[in-house]
Amino acid sequence: MALLEVKDVGYQYPSNSAQSITGVNLTMAANSLNVVIGPSGIGKSTLLNLIAGYIQPQVGELRMNGQPIQKASWQRGIVFQDMALYPWLNVTQNITFGPRMRKMASAQIEQRLATLLQETGLEKFKTSYVYELSGGLKQRVALAREFINQPDILMLDESFSALDNLTRDEMHQILLELWASSGNCVIVITHDIDEAMFLGQNIIIMNGKPGTVSQTITNPYFKVAFDEMANNPAYFEFRKMLLQQIK
Template sequence: MSLLELRDVSYRYPESQEVSIEHVDLTVDAHALTVIVGPSGVGKSTLLNLIAGYTTPLNGQVLMNQQRVQGPSWQRGIVFQDMALYPWLTVAQNICFGPKMRGLAATTYEPLLTELLTETGLLAFQDQPVYELSGGLKQRVALARACINQPPLLMLDESFSALDNYTRNEMHQLLLNLWRRLENSIIAITHDIDEAIFLGQRILVINGKPGTVAAMLDNPYFNQDVTTGLGTDYVAFRQKLLGLIEQTN
């Protein structure tokens, strides 16, 4: 049984007559890692907002575990590019914010907090205010904050785009480690083709006005370090992706 299904989903912003995305179908299995790529303005973030339950489709259905998504839920965590952290709270307080708001007892999430602080390299910073941290450390806090709820589905909206290459590579490995540990599903949006190829078991390409699905590709280079030698097959796969992104409806 699939974890998530989008069936013929379309969306138009209330203040506009322009349709943002149209006739989008998507299936995400449990413990799958899906990356969405496409030009700016084709509705990639809109798609995440629909899956998160922040907005409602104009047409079609968004289903999670065969149940219609009707609003936000801890079961669908999301990490934004701007992180949306609370700067006046400490690292640990930021991470624990979600479980506390859900009314969970501290004993239910404190063991996972310690594990996440350790795995993300934040243990030494747990009592430090977030505003004192670097961008890379803040992104680690945002990721840990989403993971402590143990959502079956975690979404990332250009979450690593503002980081330098070295820090971004560290975050890639951290994300994959957490994904294997928590055994959840991940949907990530990126504009970086090489990031998409490294992180995505499957890569969904959206383009056009309105945004529609151009392709869904199985990725033979998932979690492979190709920087030491880019073979002709990899280059051809990368060029195929670029060509699909550049297509217009």
Template sequence: MSNTKEAIISVDNVSVFYDGKQSKVPAIEEVSLEIEQGEFVCLVGPSGCGKSTLLKIIAGYIQPSQGKVFMKEEEISQADWRRGVVFQSPTLYPWLTVRKNIEYGPKVRKVSKEECAKLSTYYLNEVGLTDFADHHPYELSGGMKQRVSLARALANQPEIILMDEPFSALDAITRVKMQDFLREMWQKNNQTILLITHDIDEALALGTKVAIMSKNPGKIEKIIDVDYSNKIMMDSNYEFENDTAYIHDKSEILKMISE
């Protein structure tokens, strides 16, 4: 077996300038990032450093001012179901049931009715919402809505899931539950995930890699490999509060972000 992994996403020296009042304002500058199959990359950085801009570039919602972004060998030029996106506030269709929301993407892609039903049944079960299949979004809690959003992204069977602060609006207990849930989904399905967060603990608890972004200009300062997610899965008694490596990584990231 070769140990050269395949990069699913390659961000190559990308800069984005937005139109300001007088001049072009740089949001991110010369950012490069590779995401390989099966990786869980967490991107942390202060508010306004360009995290969402980078995610939108990878999603194909906006185009870089300079540099290029590739999915495998292909340059990304528009949004595509192979890159599933989950936002902070779930963007569900209020007039559709939970099941219909999940089936929406495959249906648009002209997947057969039977196959759509199979997919929604499977992912409803995966996210623990089988009993809520015929409910509407307004009947669900925040955490449940976010699980529907995830199921909806997964139902397209994307090659990567891009998540922009998906748990920021949830209360602390629900957030930790959702993190455990996402970690299990990632491991079980060998998913590839890019998750943006401003919560360093969340990044360390989930990622296989943490990319640290700084502000003015928005740049990736450093990418570190971490293994806390595995530790949490392997050892039910694991407590990061007592792990000196964790404390070290956390304070290093905090220092970098607040500079």
């Protein structure tokens, strides 16, 4: 059974006269890394909100591990671009806030925290307050804060789009490492075709009017850096094909 099943889902915001998404079908496996691309306003964030359980579809259904998704849960975390970290808490307190609230055993929290601080390179900042950190470091805290929950599904909504290229490349490596060591299902929304091609084991294409999922493609260039492909016409053909799909 797939970890996530989305069946014939349609959604219309109560305040909107138009349908936002329609007829969305997709499945995702545990331990998969999925990137959703599509033009602005096509319904990518709406799809994440539905998977998170923040909103409920008027048509169709979403299931996780066979169970209907009916409300928000720490088992489906979202990292937003603005992150919403707690400025009055330090890095460690931000990362451990969720598990402490859920009364996870301290020893387990400490163990997960130590691993995450090491994987994200945040060890030397563990007592810093988040207002003291750069944008890239804040994103690391935001990722660690979700990965510490070991959610079944972890979603990133344009999380890296405000970062400079170098910092974004670092974040890609950190995300890949966290994904590989956690075994979570990760879903990334991006506008950036090169980010999609690097991070997407599966690339999910949304287009149409109202928006829908038209294709899920197994990406032959998963984890392949753009720079390594300068002389590879097949890579650029694939990139062009993706761009045409999301025009």
